[in-house]
Amino acid sequence: MENSIHLALVTSQFNADITEKLFEGAQRVAHETPGVTSQEFFVPGAIELPLIAQKLAKTGKFQAIVCLGAVIRGETTHYDYVCEQASAGCQRVALDTGIPVIFGVLTTENEQQAWDRVGGRHGHKGEDAIISALQMVTLCREIERII
Numbered sequence: 001m002e003n004s005i006h007l008a009l010v011t012s013q014f015n016a017d018i019t020e021k022l023f024e025g026a027q028r029v030a031h032e033t034p035g036v037t038s039q040e041f042f043v044p045g046a047i048e049l050p051l052i053a054q055k056l057a058k059t060g061k062f063q064a065i066v067c068l069g070a071v072i073r074g075e076t077t078h079y080d081y082v083c084e085q086a087s088a089g090c091q092r093v094a095l096d097t098g099i100p101v102i103f104g105v106l107t108t109e110n111e112q113q114a115w116d117r118v119g120g121r122h123g124h125k126g127e128d129a130i131i132s133a134l135q136m137v138t139l140c141r142e143i144e145r146i147i
Helices: 016-032 046-059 077-096 111-116 125-146
Strands: 004-011 036-043 065-074 101-108 118-120
Touching: 004 016, 004 046, 004 125, 016 036, 016 065, 016 101, 016 111, 016 118, 016 125, 036 046, 046 065, 046 077, 046 101, 065 077, 065 111, 065 125, 077 111, 101 111, 101 125, 111 118
Parallel strands: 004 036, 004 065, 065 101
Antiparallel strands: none
């Protein structure tokens, strides 16, 4: 069906307590939205998200890919490298393939900030990521119809 949307949910297992909540919110919104199906994939950490997103995008089976993870600042500069590489990698996949890749990775200063973003005082970023994916698929389809 032309109006159906098949999403790939790729979730980092690092900081699993938080990423599981991101995943649950994303999965809930996807399953509650008519015409939307999703398939789930799990990677060790945020740095692995872009490679799997790229492989999934190249299959042509998904209208969007949602990457979920949580990177929490520690005592070293490792945080900066992981955030930059994960973000740039996901953006590159989107630009190289034309498939929306939603960067639903929390990049927080501390664990409390992460919890605040998985159903706490700053909403639920897993749910927001699915909503963004659906908006991007709709917009891409509109553009494809006019060109």
